[in-house]
Amino acid sequence: METVFLALVFAGAAIFLPGKIPDHYKISDKHVSQAGEEISIAFIRMPLRILLSFMALVLAAHTSYVIIDADKIGLLNKVYGGKSLSQGRIIATNGETGPQAEIMGPGLNIKPLLNVIYEVESRPVHEVPLDSYGLITAKDGLPLKDGQNFADKWKPGLINDMMKAEYFLGEGKGQKGPQATVLKPGKYRYNPFLFEIENRPARKIAPGRVGVVKSAVQELPVSECKSVELPKDIAFSVSLVPKGCRGIWSSVLGPGTYYLNENAYKITPISSRVQKWSYVGGYTKRRILLSIKQNGRIDQKIESERVSIPAHAAGGAIILKVEGWEIPLELRAIVQVDPKNAPVIFAAIGSLEQMEEKLFTPLVRSVVKNITTEILGTNGKNKTNAGESRVLSLRDKRDLLEARALKEIKTEAASIGLKTLEIRFSNPVIPPELLVAPKREQLAEQMQQTFIQEQAAQKKRIEVEKAIAEADLQKLLMKAEIEKKAAEHLMEAKRLEGEGEKLKLQEIAKGQSAQVAVLGKEKTMQLAVIDKLLEAAVTNPDIVKVPRISVQNGAGGGSLEGAFAILGDSSLTKGMDVDETMKN
Structure with missing residues (x-):
């Protein structure tokens, strides 16, 4: 305002001040030289x-x-020079006082007395980041129609025009309130006096899921929004509408990113992947332990353990009643949702989790109990073989029960929009009292077999030890046999040697007898003595000591005298009476 006041002052001065200046100026008397002169x-x-x-x-x-x-x-708020806004309007489009629909873009903006008539405010451009959308609320515009919760969607090619307040409030015929249309990622220049924009994260549907849409916006004419006919095998009676109508759409959104007003379009993701629903735990498992004492008696001990339901399980094991016994049966179901049936499931029950809890689980329990009653005759009609326990046949007929359960569950589940791929039973938890007798019998048989095997082992051991002992004795027997044969050979050699000596002596005796006949008895004996002495000398030459004796042959002496003369002084002849011998 100070600037305006100064501008007015200078303008008034320019108009009036020059007229106050006279044509001539008379010099004062003080200036003597020019006194009275006019300039x-x-x-x-x-x-x-x-x-x-x-x-x-x-x-x-x-x-x-x-x-x-x-x-x-630049936002404009007109302060002076306009009439008041009409009732219910907050944005001026025709120069009224108040917030203006017009905004100023970047750069130099010229308008007469702009800063006088208007209050100018600078605001940053609005940016919608990636993976987000802008939620729009209009503060002014036409009122919503009866039954409308959101304004009509903007035509795709007019979004930039609708963001201009002049067009929105004029030709665009925009409606006041929450807008069904949203802004995709980007930068936008808009009038904050008219619009409020809030960034929200975009809706993402992950792979393996589909999005079921419940719309609160009527985009198509009502005549085109008739209920869609459901498949004949679906037992539910639900209302689905075409895409673009208000209600649950019959078509689903596939995996991807979607920029939809979360208040106008409720998107519920439903998995289209294979689901594994397990029914395990929730019962007490008992077992009987058998042990053998030193005296051979079989002792038994009962133990129990509580089997809890895992957090990931769909529920506890199915408890079957057979012959008065409660038999826990654990099973696993493999199911899948056909994407085209996802809207049916959502419309009928709300979600896949609720479908499993409220429909599928009761269905499985009912079917399994019914087929068990039918096949095993647990309702009093014994359909098992004579003498066969129905409880034990539950284990033996598991494959048959599985096949029947799969067939019936598949048919029933299809009527609620589920595709059943597999039903698998675990081994039923048989009461240990029904198994202890066979186990005791089996244990006794094993003990008997063990005893027989031990006897056979002992017998085998004895045979082995006997064979080892015989092998050891065999060495001694062989040695004795060899020594016996050696002794026999030695004895035979001695006998033969004796026979030879005998023959030798006999021959010697014959020779000596011949010598005696020729030489006489005395001479023969002397020759024998000399022969022995010579043999001894040959064997041991050291016993012979030859003296230096000259032997002469005397008259009448024979050869023996010379020999004795030579040996007479030797050690061989000591102790012998040579002279006596010679005399003889």
């Missing part, structure tokens, strides 16, 4: 008027422009 000053009026007018224009121009930065917008 013309009329020429000052025009320059002064120009100067004052220029100053007024400069000050006026300063109030008539504004510079907006590149990443901002």
Whole structure:
């Protein structure tokens, strides 16, 4: 306002002040040399008027422009010079006082007395980041129609025009309130006086899932929004509508990113992948332990263990009643949702988890109990073989029960939109009392077999030890046999040697008898003695000591005298009476 006041002052001065200047100026008496002389000053009026007018224009121009930065917008709020807004309107489109529909873009903006008539406010450009969308609420516009919760969707090619307040409130016929249309990622220049924009994360549907849409917006004409006919095998009676109608759409959204108003379009993801629903735990498992004492008696001990339901399980094991016994049966079901049936499941029950809890689990329990009753005759009609326990046949007929359960569950589950791929039973938890007798019998048989095997092992061991002992004795027997044969050979050699000696002596005796006959008994004996002495000398030459004796042959002496003469002084002849011998 100060600038405006100064501009007005200078403008008034430019108009009135030059007229106050006289044509001539009379010099004062103080100046003696020029006293009374008049000077013309009329020429000052025009320059002064120009100067004052220029100053007024400069000050006026300063109030008539504004510079907006590149990443901002300028908002106008008219303060002076307009009429009041009509009832219910908050945005001025025809110069009324108040927030203006017009906004200023970046750069230099010129408008007469802009800063005087308007309050100018700079705001940043709104940015919608990636993987987000802008939720729009309009503060002004046409009222919503009866039954409408959201404004009509904008036509795709007019979104930029609808973001302009002048078009939205005029030709665009925009509606006041929450908008069904959203802004995709990007930068937007809009009038905050008209729109509120809130960034929200975009809806993402992961792979292996589909999105069921419940729309609160009527995009298509009502005549095109008739209920869609459901498949004949579906037992539910639900209402599905075509895409673009208000209600649950019959078509689903596939995996991807979607920029939809979460308040106008409720998207519920439902898995289309294979699901494994297990029914385990929730019972007490008992077992009987058998042990053998030192005296051979079989002792038994009962133990129990509580089997809890895992967190990931769909429920506890199915408890079957057979012959008064409670038999826990654990099973696993493999199912899958056909994407085209996802809207049916959502419309009928709400979600896949609720489908499993409220429909599929009761169905499985009912079917398994019914087929068990039918096949095993647990309702009093014994359909098992004579003497066969129905409880034990539950284990033996597991494959048959599985096949029947799969057939019936598949048919029933198809009527609620589920595809059953597999039903698998675990081994039923048989009461240990029914198994202890066979186990005791089996244990006794094993003990008997063990005893027989031990006897056979002992017998085998004895045979082995006997064979080892015989092998050891065999060495001694062989040695004795060899020694016996050696002794026999030695004895035979001795006998033969004796026979030879005997024959030798006999021959010697014959020779000696011949010598005696020729030489006489005495001479023969002497020759024998000499022969022995010579043999001894040959064997041991050291016993012979030859003296230096000259032997002469005397008259009448024989050869024996010479021999004795030679040996007479030797050790061989000591102790012998040679002379006596010679005399003889």
